[in-house]
Amino acid sequence: MTAPELDSILEAILGANDAPTEDQRHELLVRLKKLENDFRRISGQAFSSDLLRKKDLPQDADACGRSVERCRSALSCLRSLPDEIWARIFEEGLSTWWVGNHEYLQVLERVCRRWRVIALNHYPLWSQPPGIDLPDIFDPTPLHLQIRNLEPKLRVYLSRSGATPLSVTFKTSPEVWDDSDARALVESNLLSLLIAQCHRWQLAELCLPVEVFNAVLRPIKGNIPSLQILRLILTGPSTSRSQVDSSFQIDCFEDAPRLRDVKLTTPFRDPMIRVYLPWPRLETFEASTAGSYSFRVEDLIGGEPIQLRVLDLRCHGSGPPFAFFPPVTLTKLEKLTISANQQSLSLLNVFDLITLPALSNLTIKGEFSPLERPARSLCSKVLDLIKRSKCSLQNLSFEFPSDTRQEALYHILSLSPHLEFLEISHLDSEGLRKLVLAPDHSGSSDSSPNHPNILPRLKVLKFCWYGDFDSPITDPPYFSLNKTGVVDASALKDVVYSRTEALYGSDGYHSGEFYPLEEVYLRRYNTKKLESEWNKATNINAEATSDTLAQEFEEVLRNINWYARTHPDERALQNEDRANPEIYKQLDSQMREMESIDLESYPDTLVLARRNIPHLLEQIRIMEPGRIPGDHIFDLRGRAGKLSDKWKPFLLRDARKLPYSWRYTADVAAQLTCHSPAKTLADQGKDKDEQTWADIISYHP
Secondary structure (H helix, E strand, O other), rough: OOOHHHHHHHOOOOOHHHOOHHHHHHHHHHHHHHHHHHHHHHHHHOOHHHHHHHOOHHHHOOOOOHHHHHHHHOOOOHHHHHHHHHHHHHHEEEEEOOOOOOHHHHHHHHHHHHHHHHHOOEEEEHHHOOEEOOOOOOOOHHHHHHHHHHHHHHHHHHHHHOOOOOEEEEEHHHHHOOOHHHHHHHHHHHHHHHHHOOOHHHEEEEEEHHHHHHHHHHHHHHOOOOEEEEEEEOOOHHHHHHOOOOOOEEOOOOOOOOOOEEEEEOOOOOOEEEEEEHEEEEEEEEEEEEOOOOHHHHHHHHOOOOOOEEEEEOOOOOOOOOOOOOOOOOHHHHHHHEEEEHHHHHHHHHHHEEEEOOOOHHHEEEOOOOOOHHOOHHHHHHHHHHHHHOOOOEEEEEEOOOOOOOHHHHHHHHOOOOOOOEEEEEOOHHHOOOOOOOOOOOOOOOOOOOOOOOOOOOOEEEEOOHHHHHHHHOOOOOOOOOOOOOOOHHHHHHHHHHOHHHHHHOOOOEOOOOOOOOEEEEOOHHHHHHHHHHHHOOOOOOHHHHHHHHHHHHHHHHHHHHOOOOOOOHHHHHHHHOOOHHHHHHHHHHHHHOOOHHHOOOOOOHHHHHHHHHHHHHHHHOOOOOOOOOOHHHOOOHHHHHHHHHHHHHHHHOOOOOOOOEEEEEEEEEEEEEHHHHHHHOOOOOOHHHHHHHHOOOOOO
């Protein structure tokens, strides 16, 4: 093969991204070996791509090196990958592409002819048509043109996806349906195309006025055999229909034989809606409603959803009415979430109607007065549910204002020996001491009558202060937004100690049936007072000056990190600061003050970690150039990184000494992490310091 012929073949391979034939590969290998020898002869060094970046490389050597790279590219093993492998790679890329499916596929098609052919012939890549969301607020064109422009794109996806199941997203705002011309275009140009392919729907996410389901989507009833996941947002009826109908029934999904996962959202209070679903086949059901008749609990319970595993009911308006019907046992339900407000307390009656032997995860959220009778009796309802179901909870969250002095709460905890996660309202000193473990020396979890051991497997404990329940607030949001609580640090210390250090043997491992506590979260508490009281309870002699400095540094570093934000409303202020030399000097002065600190003289350097200062320094280190005012003069990013490196040995030194580490956020939240001695011993053969440092510089909200 002549040199010109080989040059032509090489150009064709590089231009088409094709793989060379065996004969072509042999010829290219011969040429590559010759070029590499020529490069060594000219430059005096073996070929390396890094050498091509040197400015003093002889011109002949540079040209020879470029030819070497071209030959190596043509011989790359990637060119020999089968089309099927490329198709799977494209699928994986599609699942992680954050811009949008359409843009991703456009990129693939433009790389080379081979990639375009692979993409066009791989149907799954086209099974997710671009989500339709009308009107597009980022598109300045009129609504009618937006609709017309979507039609050809939708047709392309439907034709190129073959017979593969589809994931469909179709959302519209009320203004689309109030415009008769726009409505006609949507129905004829878009919805008609999707309805014609409804037998291929696997996932459907629809946000439409309630009347559209019966008026336009009626043909899908009985014709959606592949539908497995349904996301419904039912908006209020269009202006033309709101005065005509006061109630709607939606039954087009009732006959979907494979439907298993449904999320229903009705963000309006009227009119009355009844959605029919294949209840006995559902495995996950979530409902978020604002009206008393937007969702009927008796439809769910009376439908005997025997396959249900996850149930999430959220009512933000008047509570749903309850008809009298027999209680039901849901044998497979594992996760239950109930969210109510002052107007929807009747939703809590659902606890009286169900028996859940498999329940392991229970969450109750709410914004209601603890003085209301349904709220006062809620713990008793949950207790009766647990007794009736004989279930064993692993996660329990009470995210609402409640009086934790009720005996029913501790009865619930005593019946939950496998509980690993607990979130409740504020506990007073007596309540905290009930959580103190008192294991005997044999390591058994048996407890004495005087001190019953509850929650032997607890790993995560969360508290939230909602206010003083001796004088509760009776107006929404039923707790003070401007006040924080105070926890008994001595009692908290006893809880933590009994569940960590007291459990470990000399080998650093816990024994018996007790699991060590891993994390404690406190929200809406005075962290400054907590730190002071905790230090007293644990005999830590932290200097007040170090905490004062840490707070000052935290404020400075948060101000610098503010320049990394890109919100349009803040851009003008940021640009003003970047043009202000006085701001340059101020930031330089503040950085100099931090650089002058000698941590050798401070006994409690971990106060810096508690204030997230190492994290803030690292964030500044990696900020984009040009964001911090004066960085181009005073190298603030580089100095922040050097300061982090300078303080790292002292922080690691003190971190090795303590079994706990605190982190604070915004002076109203705190997180305590407990370090297992066994984990420390197991990590001795690894780089334990680097693992500890990674935790210190991470952000703990």
